[in-house]
Amino acid sequence: MNAALKLPVEPWARRLVLLEIVLPVVLLVLGIYAGLLQVLFRAGVIQAAEFWGWEYYQALTLHGVVNAIVFTTFFAVAFGNALVPYALGMKLPLRWAWVSGIVMIVGTLMAAWAILAGKASVLYTFYPPLMAHPLFYIGAALLIIGSWIAFFNWIPLYLRWRREHPGEKTPLAVVGMFATFIVWLIATVAVAIEVVVLLIPWSLGWTQEVNVPLARMLFWFFGHPLVYFWLLPAYTMYYTMLPRLGGGKLYSDKVGRMVFMMFILFSIPVGAHHQFAEPAVSSGAKLLHSFLTFAVALPSLLTAFTLAASLEHGARQRGAHGLFDWIVKQPFFSTDGWMFSYLIAGLVIFIMGGISGIINASYSMNLLVHNTSWLPGHFHLTVAGPVLLAFLGMSLHLLATYTGKAIRLKRLAVAVPYLWLVGVFIFSWGMMRGGLHGEPRRTNLGMSYLNPDSPFYNPEWKLYVTVAMIGGIIMTLAMIAYFTVFFATALRSRTQQPAAEFPLSEAYHDEPVGALANLRPWVITAIVLIVIAYTPMVRDVMRGTFSNAPGYEPHNPAPVNQIEQLDTSP
Amino acid sequence: MDRIEKMVMAIAIVLLVVFFGAIVVAATSYGVDVPTCITDRKPFVESAPPFKTSDQPLRYEVHTVARMWMFDPPEITVPPGAEIDLYLSSADVVHGYHVEGTNTNLMAVPGAVTYTRLKFDREGTYRVLCHEYCGTAHHLMVGTIVVSHRAMEGEQ
Numbered sequence: 001m002n003a004a005l006k007l008p009v010e011p012w013a014r015r016l017v018l019l020e021i022v023l024p025v026v027l028l029v030l031g032i033y034a035g036l037l038q039v040l041f042r043a044g045v046i047q048a049a050e051f052w053g054w055e056y057y058q059a060l061t062l063h064g065v066v067n068a069i070v071f072t073t074f075f076a077v078a079f080g081n082a083l084v085p086y087a088l089g090m091k092l093p094l095r096w097a098w099v100s101g102i103v104m105i106v107g108t109l110m111a112a113w114a115i116l117a118g119k120a121s122v123l124y125t126f127y128p129p130l131m132a133h134p135l136f137y138i139g140a141a142l143l144i145i146g147s148w149i150a151f152f153n154w155i156p157l158y159l160r161w162r163r164e165h166p167g168e169k170t171p172l173a174v175v176g177m178f179a180t181f182i183v184w185l186i187a188t189v190a191v192a193i194e195v196v197v198l199l200i201p202w203s204l205g206w207t208q209e210v211n212v213p214l215a216r217m218l219f220w221f222f223g224h225p226l227v228y229f230w231l232l233p234a235y236t237m238y239y240t241m242l243p244r245l246g247g248g249k250l251y252s253d254k255v256g257r258m259v260f261m262m263f264i265l266f267s268i269p270v271g272a273h274h275q276f277a278e279p280a281v282s283s284g285a286k287l288l289h290s291f292l293t294f295a296v297a298l299p300s301l302l303t304a305f306t307l308a309a310s311l312e313h314g315a316r317q318r319g320a321h322g323l324f325d326w327i328v329k330q331p332f333f334s335t336d337g338w339m340f341s342y343l344i345a346g347l348v349i350f351i352m353g354g355i356s357g358i359i360n361a362s363y364s365m366n367l368l369v370h371n372t373s374w375l376p377g378h379f380h381l382t383v384a385g386p387v388l389l390a391f392l393g394m395s396l397h398l399l400a401t402y403t404g405k406a407i408r409l410k411r412l413a414v415a416v417p418y419l420w421l422v423g424v425f426i427f428s429w430g431m432m433r434g435g436l437h438g439e440p441r442r443t444n445l446g447m448s449y450l451n452p453d454s455p456f457y458n459p460e461w462k463l464y465v466t467v468a469m470i471g472g473i474i475m476t477l478a479m480i481a482y483f484t485v486f487f488a489t490a491l492r493s494r495t496q497q498p499a500a501e502f503p504l505s506e507a508y509h510d511e512p513v514g515a516l517a518n519l520r521p522w523v524i525t526a527i528v529l530i531v532i533a534y535t536p537m538v539r540d541v542m543r544g545t546f547s548n549a550p551g552y553e554p555h556n557p558a559p560v561n562q563i564e565q566l567d568t569s570p
Numbered sequence: 571m572d573r574i575e576k577m578v579m580a581i582a583i584v585l586l587v588v589f590f591g592a593i594v595v596a597a598t599s600y601g602v603d604v605p606t607c608i609t610d611r612k613p614f615v616e617s618a619p620p621f622k623t624s625d626q627p628l629r630y631e632v633h634t635v636a637r638m639w640m641f642d643p644p645e646i647t648v649p650p651g652a653e654i655d656l657y658l659s660s661a662d663v664v665h666g667y668h669v670e671g672t673n674t675n676l677m678a679v680p681g682a683v684t685y686t687r688l689k690f691d692r693e694g695t696y697r698v699l700c701h702e703y704c705g706t707a708h709h710l711m712v713g714t715i716v717v718s719h720r721a722m723e724g725e726q
Binding site: 276277285291295297301309362365371440443444509548553554555 | 571572574575578579582583585586589590593594596597602603604605606607608609612613637638639662663664666668670671673674675676677679680681682683684685697699700701702703704705706708709710712
């Protein structure tokens with residue numbers, strides 16, 4: 001493989017990206033520990049409400065918030081801050097980039113305090129009327145607003161590039177990152193309304209009650225596109241880097257662009273497929289969202305073909321022959337192009353994640369698995385599969401290139417994704433099989449269903465929770481290996497000049513792209529689809545909701561405003 | 571796009587259309603459907619055990635209230651073959667209602683009422699699990715549905 005183009009980076013741009021990479025990886029240490037606790041509680045190894053000061057539901061909140069929200073959002077911003085200027089051959093405007101980073105860090109620290117203090121054990125979906133400390137909501141809002149600022153900071157760069165390069169195709173890497181943040185921007189508007197208009201005034205006591213079905217609709221308007229916000233930076237790596245790491249070229253540049261545009265179109269108007277089991281949404285709206293969810297499976301099916309074709313092309317360049325030889329001839333264990341291992345292991349995991357996702361989206365079939373442990377089994381095959389591994393690989397790559405430090409323990413680094421793959425497959429098998437037998441998600445099983453002393457003891461689940469625990473322990477070991485490599489690299493002395501360096505692929509079919517050259521028509525069509533999909537939802541929520549609800553703290557069945565009245569009465 | 575890519579796209583679209591078609595057929599021809607938005611019932615905090623709403627022998631209605639951390643009524647008894655119109659309401663936060671081993675899977679959401687029809691053909695005891703996190707003792711929130719011939723005898 002030829003060396004990738006190296007571009008110098010200003011010191012303060014370098015420091016910002018490194019801060020946005022290292023801080024979430026440090027928090028991830030806590031998040032992974034909290035994940036290990038989950039499988040131990042669930043398997044009945046820990047039969048208590050808490051372990052070493054961490055309550056089960058508090059640890060579960062931390063696990064979700066840190067791993068799925070904080071780590072992913074910081075990574076996407078850091079990756080964009082590095083990749084967008086690199087691909088455009090321009091400099092990152094520093095002032096607003098730093099404002100964005102600081103706002104995100106302040107928000108994260110606020111929410112982290114609320115969770116660690118035990119004042120926000122509401123899980124990462126924070127469904128009202130369970131009520132968290134106001135700083136939890138304010139922190140979440142700041143994290144989101146900070147990520148918007150990062151995106152707004154790239155837009156003038158892109159517009160200037162287009163003026164200076166008339167008639168040229170926008171680099172695919174930039175299309176990928178802009179698709180990521182367009183989906184994110186539209187989706188987070190809804191959750192920002194939920195948090196800022198409904199939940200913050202309510203948690204501060206300025207309003208007494210909240211419209212729960214409305215809050216849930218707004219949350220899921222955001223909640224599913226959120227998974228594409230996780231996935232699209234990984235897709236950007238798959239399309240722009242994986243083919244080159246595999247020694248070949250991207251099979252089709254045009255399909256890559258088409259896939260990103262389809263994600264802009266179909267990522268958002270699908271939220272009701274998380275709400276199949278609930279009232280105040282009509283079955284017609286649910287069916288429409290189910291249909292649109294099938295539409296958003298299309299770009300992933302196309303991606304499966306394009307990436308396989310790219311890898312086959314690469315292997316054939318290196319002399320692979322016959323039908324299957326190209327699969328074996330991939331550089332699975334190469335230490336030079338070590339990032340290949342992270343991307344390919346994630347893709348293999350995603351095959352199962354995608355299939356189980358289609359099952360979840362299948363309307364009435366969803367009732368078989370809704371809120372069972374099948375669901376976390378499924379989404380660990382997506383967000384803790386391709387997303388996590390691509391983000392870990394790229395975090396290590398950014399750390400190495402932006403500090404100018406060669407990666408230490410490279411063989412261990414290459415082993416991490418495969419160890420994780422084994423762990424997550426075992427874990428998810430346990431979770432999904434248990435789910436099909438009714439094992440609930442988000443439940444401290446060790447206190448009841450997996451405790452032989454409890455009247456609710458259910459020995460049928462013992463096998464599944466034990467298998468999930470074994471998988472979870474292997475996943476933890478993989479992460480310990482990763483942290484060892486990451487911090488051993490971070491703490492060594494510099495071996496070369498820091499620079500931005502991404503192994504961007506060329507395209508095998510590099511056709512003119514026509515209407516795919518512009519983002520605007522796709523964004524407008526996406527908004528039209530959202531209006532079509534959400535008009536019946538809004539109508540249902542208006543006519544199906546009869547009353548609002550006061551807030552409740554998770555440990556007290558009396559509403560918060562009544563407790564306060566009791567406290568103040570003589 | 572070359573020929574193979576177009577073919578892959580066509581196969582993918584056909585596959586997804588077939589999947590979706592199967593869902594629509596299941597819902598329209600076999601009545602396998604999801605809860606919908608109902609507007610003729612207001613949320614309630616008073617529960618009601620199975621009661622008759624018509625002359626038909628095996629038709630019942632139940633009003634179940636989910637609250638931190640129990641179902642009210644905690645146990646209901648119906649005869650085999652009973653068709654039960656279940657209305658589910660929450661008295662506080664969001665709860666789940668999953669009848670173990672069946673595809674009866676509902677959410678209890680404050681402010682709205684969830685409706686479904688249950689039918690149990692075989693005698694037995696079915697557990698109802700709350701499967702949505704509802705606070706500190708969520709893992710202890712379990713209800714029971716007993717399907718027994720004795721339910722009929724009790725009425726006579």
